[in-house]
Amino acid sequence: MRAILKGATRGVVDRPRRSLLVAAVAAISVAAASTITSAAWTDDEWVSSAVGVASPGDCATNTLFTSQSRARQLTGTVLNTSLDSITGVEGLTVTNNGIKASPVPVTATPVPGTTDAFISKLPVTALGGTIVEAGLGLGAPVGGIGSYTQWAQSKNSGQAKGASGLVSDQSGAMDVAGTASGAATAPKAASISLGAIVPTSLAGVTLDVGAVASSAVVDSCAMINGWPTPDPTPAVERDYGIASLDLNAEVPAIGSLSTQGGALVGAVPDQLNALTGTGGLATAISNGISDIVKPLLGTLGMSTPVTTVTVSAPDLSPVRALMTGTLTDPDGTVTMDLGTGTVMVDLASLTGGTTGLNGKGPNHAVVLDAAMTAKVNGRVTALLDAWKNRVLAALTTALRGVTVDATTNVTLTLAGVNAATVAVKTGPSTLGQFLDGTAAPPVVTAKVLGLDVGGVVGALLGPITTALTSGANSVMKDALNATVFNAGLIPALGTNLQALITPAVNAVGSVLAGVGTLVAIHVNVQPDQPWPGTRPADVTAAAGQYKVSAVRVGLIDNAGLLSLSLGNSSAGPVALRVP
Numbered sequence: 001m002r003a004i005l006k007g008a009t010r011g012v013v014d015r016p017r018r019s020l021l022v023a024a025v026a027a028i029s030v031a032a033a034s035t036i037t038s039a040a041w042t043d044d045e046w047v048s049s050a051v052g053v054a055s056p057g058d059c060a061t062n063t064l065f066t067s068q069s070r071a072r073q074l075t076g077t078v079l080n081t082s083l084d085s086i087t088g089v090e091g092l093t094v095t096n097n098g099i100k101a102s103p104v105p106v107t108a109t110p111v112p113g114t115t116d117a118f119i120s121k122l123p124v125t126a127l128g129g130t131i132v133e134a135g136l137g138l139g140a141p142v143g144g145i146g147s148y149t150q151w152a153q154s155k156n157s158g159q160a161k162g163a164s165g166l167v168s169d170q171s172g173a174m175d176v177a178g179t180a181s182g183a184a185t186a187p188k189a190a191s192i193s194l195g196a197i198v199p200t201s202l203a204g205v206t207l208d209v210g211a212v213a214s215s216a217v218v219d220s221c222a223m224i225n226g227w228p229t230p231d232p233t234p235a236v237e238r239d240y241g242i243a244s245l246d247l248n249a250e251v252p253a254i255g256s257l258s259t260q261g262g263a264l265v266g267a268v269p270d271q272l273n274a275l276t277g278t279g280g281l282a283t284a285i286s287n288g289i290s291d292i293v294k295p296l297l298g299t300l301g302m303s304t305p306v307t308t309v310t311v312s313a314p315d316l317s318p319v320r321a322l323m324t325g326t327l328t329d330p331d332g333t334v335t336m337d338l339g340t341g342t343v344m345v346d347l348a349s350l351t352g353g354t355t356g357l358n359g360k361g362p363n364h365a366v367v368l369d370a371a372m373t374a375k376v377n378g379r380v381t382a383l384l385d386a387w388k389n390r391v392l393a394a395l396t397t398a399l400r401g402v403t404v405d406a407t408t409n410v411t412l413t414l415a416g417v418n419a420a421t422v423a424v425k426t427g428p429s430t431l432g433q434f435l436d437g438t439a440a441p442p443v444v445t446a447k448v449l450g451l452d453v454g455g456v457v458g459a460l461l462g463p464i465t466t467a468l469t470s471g472a473n474s475v476m477k478d479a480l481n482a483t484v485f486n487a488g489l490i491p492a493l494g495t496n497l498q499a500l501i502t503p504a505v506n507a508v509g510s511v512l513a514g515v516g517t518l519v520a521i522h523v524n525v526q527p528d529q530p531w532p533g534t535r536p537a538d539v540t541a542a543a544g545q546y547k548v549s550a551v552r553v554g555l556i557d558n559a560g561l562l563s564l565s566l567g568n569s570s571a572g573p574v575a576l577r578v579p
Contacts, residue, residue: 158221165213255341
């Protein structure tokens with residue numbers, strides 16, 4: 001599920017909105033992809049009520065307040081290292097003392113046309129050379145990370161706004177479908193390498209977060225009796241957006257479908273050749289010919305038929321191609337790459353519905369429980385069953401194209417003496433032609449040995465050769481179905497593939513169960529709102545501070561190893577300025 005949401009709505013108190021693409025990191029790797037557009041936020045629309053007589057101004061023009069706002073793309077702890085200790089990741093804080101707005105860091109760039117709004121880009125090299133990079137195998141520099149904007153505005157008229165992630169440099173509005181201040185592309189998903197953090201339990205597992213953004217706005221000014229006054233219930237608006245949330249895992253059992261399945265397919269030519277000998281196709285043809293001749297022998301006897309069979313080599317390239325293919329269910333929730341032995345589960349679609357993980361209430365938990373695991377297992381099973389059927393269908397097509405040529409020799413006896421020989425030649429025709437009844441007619445040759453006293457042998461040979469001419473191709477068809485198609489080679493391959501599929505399904509389920517047990521994922525994180533279960537220690541806010549994080553990922557029992565929040569914004573506190 002890839003969600004694209006846009007814009008912001010005034011006057012809505014604490015309402016999460018589906019408004020954008022957004023993303024970021026923690027065992028983290030960032031690259032580029034996606035587009036964004038300029039959106040507009042008008043800085044001078046902070047109006048709460050009518051202006052009173054003799055007022056020092058209204059809620060848009062007064063200078064009676066102090067305020068603070070913050071924006072920080074990455075915050076938390078990774079591998080027992082606080083991101084606070086990494087230069088360049090500390091985010092942006094703007095404080096207005098009622099006279100002047102001041103940013104930290106002081107290198108933040110003023111937003112053109114304002115004196116109280118600033119931006120600070122997350123440095124491209126922010127994580128390079130740190131323990132976070134070393135512990136999680138990040139490249140340096142981390143590509144695309146500089147696309148994220150940290151935007152903050154603190155006004156002395158009682159308003160504050162923070163925004164981070166994919167937001168407009170000019171206005172701080174969450175941005176998606178075009179360009180923002182010349183930035184033509186948005187960063188691709190960041191990868192939280194859970195396998196690097198908990199290698200014993202989640203080896204090869206990454207959580208890929210798409211582009212993220214958030215914004216928080218507070219208007220604490222109310223006009224009471226014509227005077228700008230602190231609003232005891234300020235107007236607060238918090239928005240967030242997440243483009244995608246994917247779980248990627250290396251699953252050896254998925255890779256075995258390719259390697260061991262490929263070996264099974266590679267063995268087919270030898271198995272087919274083996275069938276031409278005793279106990280296989282040759283024996284089945286001999287038995288079928290014997291069944292035609294015996295009822296017509298009369299006073300004659302017969303030896304055991306001897307059949308020789310030759311087959312051409314099958315073209316198995318279409319079957320081999322299926323061993324390294326990519327399997328995706330109709331809505332893209334589960335994708336498996338057999339060649340690389342990996343599986344991707346779109347958690348946003350799986351757990352969030354049609355809008356992904358956007359539009360959720362505060363502190364929404366992304367739950368990976370037994371029911372979700374069963375749902376994924378069902379999808380994986382359906383994908384692999386369909387794949388197995390395609391493999392068997394492709395093998396059937398390949399074997400139907402094989403050419404077969406068989407000759408069966410029978411010796412007839414009279415009173416214990418060899419009296420005649422009969423040779424039945426079927427083919428060369430393809431196996432498919434024999435199955436469809438379109439193979440070339442068989443050639444039956446009969447020869448009397450010695451004198452045929454009284455014409456007894458000749459009289460019996462006529463019906464025998466007639467029956468063999470009309471029935472030999474059916475014998476070949478029945479023999480092929482009994483040894484290759486309906487039973488034998490192709491069904492055996494299906495059984496062997498199923499023996500690989502069952503552990504692959506179970507392995508994917510184990511990965512999800514492990515993540516669900518060890519990792520907690522929440523979206524639209526708002527510290528001042530109720531938390532489902534035990535609130536993590538890092539989910540806090542000061543009095544009067546309205547914070548929002550697009551997504552938080554943490555280990556349930558060890559926040560020091562991983563406690564990462566992405567797309568963090570806050571507005572407030574706002575207070576009257578002390579004269």
